[in-house]
Each structure stands twice: as structure tokens, then as C-alpha cells.
Amino acid sequence: MARVEPVVEALAIHKSFGDLEVLKGVNLTVAPQELVFIIGPSGSGKSTLLRCCNLLEEPSSGVVKITGEDITAAGVDINQVRQRIGMVFQSFNLYPHMSALGNVSLALRKVKKQPRAQAEAKAQEALERVGLAHKADAYPTELSGGQQQRVAIARAIAMEPDVMLFDEPTSALDPELVGSVLEVMRELRKSGMTMVVVSHEMRFARDAADRVLFMDAGMVVEEGPPDEVFGAPKHERTKAFLASVNGH
Amino acid sequence: MDVFLDEFFNAEVMLKYLPEIIDGFWVTLWLAFLVVVSGLTFGLGLALLRAYQNPVVNAAIILFVDLFRALPPLVIIIVGFFGLPFVGIRLSGFLISWLSLTCVLAAFTEEIYWAGITSVNKGQWEAARSTGLGFGGTLFFVVIPQAIRMTIPPLTNRTIAITKNTALASVVAVPEMLTVAQTSLAYAANTSPLTLAAAGYLLIFFPLTMLSRWIETRFAWKR
Ligand SMILES: Nc1ncnc2c1ncn2[C@@H]1O[C@H](COP(=O)(O)OP(=O)(O)O)[C@@H](O)[C@H]1O
Ligand SMILES: [Mg+2]
Numbered sequence: 001m002a003r004v005e006p007v008v009e010a011l012a013i014h015k016s017f018g019d020l021e022v023l024k025g026v027n028l029t030v031a032p033q034e035l036v037f038i039i040g041p042s043g044s045g046k047s048t049l050l051r052c053c054n055l056l057e058e059p060s061s062g063v064v065k066i067t068g069e070d071i072t073a074a075g076v077d078i079n080q081v082r083q084r085i086g087m088v089f090q091s092f093n094l095y096p097h098m099s100a101l102g103n104v105s106l107a108l109r110k111v112k113k114q115p116r117a118q119a120e121a122k123a124q125e126a127l128e129r130v131g132l133a134h135k136a137d138a139y140p141t142e143l144s145g146g147q148q149q150r151v152a153i154a155r156a157i158a159m160e161p162d163v164m165l166f167d168e169p170t171s172a173l174d175p176e177l178v179g180s181v182l183e184v185m186r187e188l189r190k191s192g193m194t195m196v197v198v199s200h201e202m203r204f205a206r207d208a209a210d211r212v213l214f215m216d217a218g219m220v221v222e223e224g225p226p227d228e229v230f231g232a233p234k235h236e237r238t239k240a241f242l243a244s245v246n247g248h
Numbered sequence: 249m250d251v252f253l254d255e256f257f258n259a260e261v262m263l264k265y266l267p268e269i270i271d272g273f274w275v276t277l278w279l280a281f282l283v284v285v286s287g288l289t290f291g292l293g294l295a296l297l298r299a300y301q302n303p304v305v306n307a308a309i310i311l312f313v314d315l316f317r318a319l320p321p322l323v324i325i326i327v328g329f330f331g332l333p334f335v336g337i338r339l340s341g342f343l344i345s346w347l348s349l350t351c352v353l354a355a356f357t358e359e360i361y362w363a364g365i366t367s368v369n370k371g372q373w374e375a376a377r378s379t380g381l382g383f384g385g386t387l388f389f390v391v392i393p394q395a396i397r398m399t400i401p402p403l404t405n406r407t408i409a410i411t412k413n414t415a416l417a418s419v420v421a422v423p424e425m426l427t428v429a430q431t432s433l434a435y436a437a438n439t440s441p442l443t444l445a446a447a448g449y450l451l452i453f454f455p456l457t458m459l460s461r462w463i464e465t466r467f468a469w470k471r
Contacts (some may be wrong), residue, residue: 056374083380093375097393107379110389152375159379 005068007163008192013052015045022048023059024218028196030163035195036147036248037205037226040215041241046198049215053196054085067162068132083111086156088193090168094140100127100151101136112159126158126159127151130184146177150184163194170201200245206230214238254438261440265432269441272428273448275342279414279424280452282346284407287353294354294393295361299387309358316355322414324348329420341420353410360402364395397467404460408453415449425449 008030015023022045030036038046051057053064055071055078064072094103101123108119111149127133130150140148150167156164166185170178182204189195189208199205205212205226212229214222214237222229222238233239298309316324328344339347368391376386396403418427429445 054376054378079380079382081380082378085378087375087378091371091373093369093371093374095372095390095394096399106376106389107381111380112384140466153373155379 002029006030006065007034007067008053008196009063009065009068010049010053011063011065014060015048015052015057019151019200022218023052024053025062026218026220028053028213028220030194030196033192033194034210034224035189035197035208036211036213037209038198038215039200039202039205039241039245040198040213040214044215045165045218046215050087050196050198051166053165054082056087073130079111079113081223083107083132083159084162086159086161086164088149088156088164088166088169090171092140092145092152092172094148094151094234096140099137100132100143100154103140103151104155107155107159123154123158124153129157129187132182144177145173146180149173149181153181153184153188157188157193163196164188166195166197166199168198168200170199180221200243202230202245214241216241255377256439256443258436258438258440261436262444265428265436265441266444268428268432269425269444269448270346272425272445273451274434275423276414276425276448277452279342279346279349279417279422280411283349283353283411283414286346286350287410288357288403288407290350290354291357292361294358295365296387296392298358298362299365299391300383310416312351313355313358316351317359321348321352321410322416322419324352325416325420330422341417344420345414345422349410349413349416352413353407356402356406356410360399360406361395364399365391367398368394400460400464400467404463408456408460411456412453 005087006029008028010026010028013023013026013028014021026049027046028036028049029149038049040046048057056066059072063070066081066084069081070076071078095106098106101120104123104126105116105119108114108122109116112119114122124133124136127136130153132147132150132154135143135147135151141153143151170181171186173181178201182201185195185204186198186208197209209226211223211224212233213220214229214233216237222233222235229238230242233242266459292445294309294313298306314343325345325348328339328348329341332339332344372390372394373386384386414424417424418430421427425445425448429441432441
């Protein structure tokens with residue numbers, strides 16, 4: 001079988017904050033068009049792992065490659081690399097002083113240096129993909145949480161990244177708004193986007209994930225197809241975690 | 249009552265000195281305008297520079313800011329006017345007043361801008377940086393606009409308070425409104441020119457306070 005170049009390849013990632021070792025040698029490989037789902041208890045290092053993938057956190061040691069390029073090497077233009085890695089945050093982080101269109105077009109104009117008209121056409125297209133074309137002129141405070149998160153997704157996909165990182169994209173949402181965001185993520189997946197998703201939406205994981213990673217205490221304890229990890233977990237800690245999640 | 253009216257609202261005296269007061273009015277207005285523009289710009293420049301976190305630069309900025317916030321503006325103007333010639337720098341009273349008040353306004357507003365910059369949520373930085381925007385671009389397009397909006401009330405208050413100090417330029421013989429009013433008062437042996445000057449100050453600063461109120465509502469959140 002020919003080896004396909006992974007989109008993300010994080011190898012032996014260690015990360016410490018002072019004396020606290022948060023990642024203890026984690027490997028994460030994501031193939032093109034794959035959706036990798038990461039679960040694990042709070043504080044297990046899921047966010048830190050995602051943030052190491054676009055160097056919002058600098059790994060203490062280890063290598064991160066994006067489509068084969070070692071981005072942890074010296075002299076890499078990180079702003080260049082980050083254009084190819086979209087990120088969606090739990091707290092949306094929309095720019096409150098800009099309209100939805102302004103939020104989505106900012107990086108197109110200032111990073112990709114597109115003329116305003118071109119950037120705004122592109123941004124409008126991205127808003128359409130998340131079902132919010134009619135909210136282009138709305139400011140973040142005028143949008144529901146679910147709409148804000150969809151604008152944040154549009155902001156990331158407008159850059160046409162190679163991979164999208166989602167850090168608990170629905171955790172800050174009221175339950176009735178979760179569905180609209182997951183729907184957009186399903187659409188993205190169908191369109192062939194490579195995705196890494198940290199979330200507690202187990203139903204979504206079962207439907208949409210190719211692979212599930214269970215993290216605990218800074219390590220990947222178990223990984224496999226969703227059916228295996230959810231249906232027949234091998235490790236005690238995975239079983240305990242899934243029981244605690246399903247119990248709620 | 250008549251004595252009071254004659255002392256403060258003597259029409260004859262007022263009419264006589266009105267042209268000179270008007271000349272002074274323009275000097276005050278011009279000085280105030282220059283101080284507002286250069287002080288706010290300089291203050292913002294210092295805050296931006298400080299964001300780059302160079303220890304040497306930041307130490308210098310903090311020293312500058314603390315110095316100009318601690319010294320009374322009058323002292324700064326007098327030291328500048330009478331002290332600088334000893335080191336071979338001879339500037340007009342107007343220039344000294346402008347520079348002094350610019351530094352004072354910049355010092356106070358730098359602190360206000362800086363407080364605004366640091367209060368912008370860390371998530372804003374991360375969101376912008378994750379799209380490939382650099383440090384400077386994030387500061388300029390994402391953080392500063394929010395910081396300024398958040399700090400408009402203290403910014404306008406401070407600007408008005410410090411710009412009123414243009415009256416201090418009278419001690420270094422700048423022919424601004426208060427200087428003119430005081431000389432006229434001495435010549436006429438009557439306080440009415442001061443009434444005119446008071447009206448002149450209201451004419452300048454009342455619109456400024458109203459403008460600041462308008463800006464505050466205009467840039468309040470949601471729009
Ligand atoms: N910037 C930081 N400084 C210090 N400790 C941190 C920092 N970020 C995360 N941590 C710690 O690292 C651990 C893992 O955090 P995180 O990756 O956010 O876990 P998760 O996303 O799985 O809940 C936690 O104990 C957290 O307190
Ligand atoms: Mg987290």
C-alpha cells in the first residue's frame with residue numbers, strides 16, 4: 001500500500017507548564033479527509049495537544065508536521081503555516097467590533113492580501129456554507145451562540161485550510177443550539193475536510209468519526225474506530241470515562 | 249447688585265476688550281487642538297510600543313509615564329521655558345506649552361490605552377493568530393480597536409481635564425485667552441474681561457464634553 005502523506009503528524013509531543021507535565025509523549029497522525037475524534041476527562045491535555053498542532057503552544061519536545069513540513073523546525077514562518085490550519089474555539093472568539101462578514105474576511109484581506117471585494121465575496125461564500133449568508137452584516141452580540149460558532153467556522157474555512165481543529169466547539173452552547181453546529185461540521189466532513197475534533201458529543205463521534213482517541217493524564221490510552229472504542233473499550237480507564245459520560 | 253453687574257458684566261469694558269479676547273480665544277483653541285491630537289497620538293504610540301514587551305523600551309516608557317504623571321503641568325512648563333535655555337534649547341512659550349501638555353496627556357492616556365490592551369481577552373489574540381495574522385496585525389486590527397472602544401470614557405475625561413491646562417501657558421507669556429483676559433483686567437480695573445474669557449472656555453470645552461458623550465454612545469457595544 002502506498003504511503004499517503006498525513007496532513008497532521010505530531011510525534012512524541014511533550015509539553016510542560018513549569019513542573020506540570022501535561023503531555024507525556026503523545027502521537028497524533030491524521031490522514032487526508034480523516035476525522036479524528038479526541039475524548040478524555042477534563043485536564044487530560046486535549047486542548048494542549050490541539051494547540052501544539054498550530055503552535056499556539058510550543059511543544060517542550062517532539063515534532064509537528066503539517067502535510068510533511070516540519071513546523072517545529074527553526075526558521076519556519078509560523079504565520080504562513082497557520083493559514084493552512086483552521087481552528088475553532090469553545091468560546092467562539094469572534095471579533096466583537098466587526099460584523100460577521102468582517103470577521104470572516106479579515107484574514108483574507110490582511111494575511112492573504114486579497115482586495116476587499118474579492119475577500120468579501122469569498123467570506124460571503126463561507127457564510128453561505130454555514131447557513132448564515134443572511135447574517136453577514138450582523139455583529140456577534142446580535143447572534144445566538146450557535147450562529148456565532150458557525151461564523152467562527154466560516155472564518156476558518158474561508159482560508160481554505162488543509163485541516164480544521166475543533167476544541168469543544170459545542171460545549172459553550174445551549175443544548176438546542178448544538179445541532180446546528182454539528183450539522184455544519186457534518187457538511188464539512190462530507191466535503192472532504194480533514195478534521196480533528198475534541199468534544200463530548202459521543203453521538204456525533206459514532207456517526208462521523210473515522211477514529212477515536214481516548215486521552216488521560218497526558219497520554220493516549222486507547223485509540224481505534226468508534227465502534228471499538230465505544231462498543232468494546234479495552235482499558236479500564238476508557239470504560240470508567242465512558243461510564244461516567246453516559247451516566248450523565 | 250449693581251456693583252456686581254458693573255464688576256463682571258460691564259458692557260463698555262467688554263466691548264472694548266472683545267477683539268483681544270477673541271484673538272486669545274483662537275490661540276487657546278489652536279493650542280488645545282494641537283495638544284489633543286498630538287497627545288492622544290503620542291500616547292497610543294507609546295502603548296503600542298509597550299505591547300512589544302522589549303524590557304529596555306518598556307522601562308523607558310514607564311519612567312516617562314510616571315514622571316509626567318507625577319509632575320504638575322505648571323512645573324513642567326516653567327522648567328521647560330526657563331530651564332531648557334541653559335542647555336542651549338530656546339523654544340517659544342507656545343511651543344513649550346504644547347510640548348509639555350502633549351507629554352502629560354500622552355503619559356496619562358498611554359496608561360489608559362495600555363489598560364485597554366491588556367483587558368482584551370486572550371482568546372481574541374489566539375483566534376487572530378490562528379488565522380495567520382501576525383503579532384502586529386493582531387494588535388492593530390483586532391486588539392487596539394477593542395481597547396480604544398473600551399477606554400473611550402476615561403480617555404475623553406482625561407483629555408478634557410488636561411487640555412484645560414492650556415490656561416497655564418499664560419505663565420510663559422503665550423497670548424492665549426487667560427493671558428489676554430488678565431492684562432485687560434489690569435488695564436480696565438474691572439473683572440468683565442474675565443467673564444468673556446469664561447464664556448470663551450465654555451465655548452471650547454462645552455462642545456468637547458458633548459462630543460465625548462456622543463462618541464461614548466456611538467461606540468458603545470453592539471454597533
Ligand atoms: N497555559 C497554561 N499554563 C499552565 N497550565 C496549563 C496551561 N494550559 C493548560 N494547563 C494545564 O494543563 C492541563 C491540561 O489542560 P488542557 O489541555 O486544557 O486539558 P483538557 O483540554 O483536556 O481539559 C490542565 O491541568 C491545565 O490546568
Ligand atoms: Mg480543553
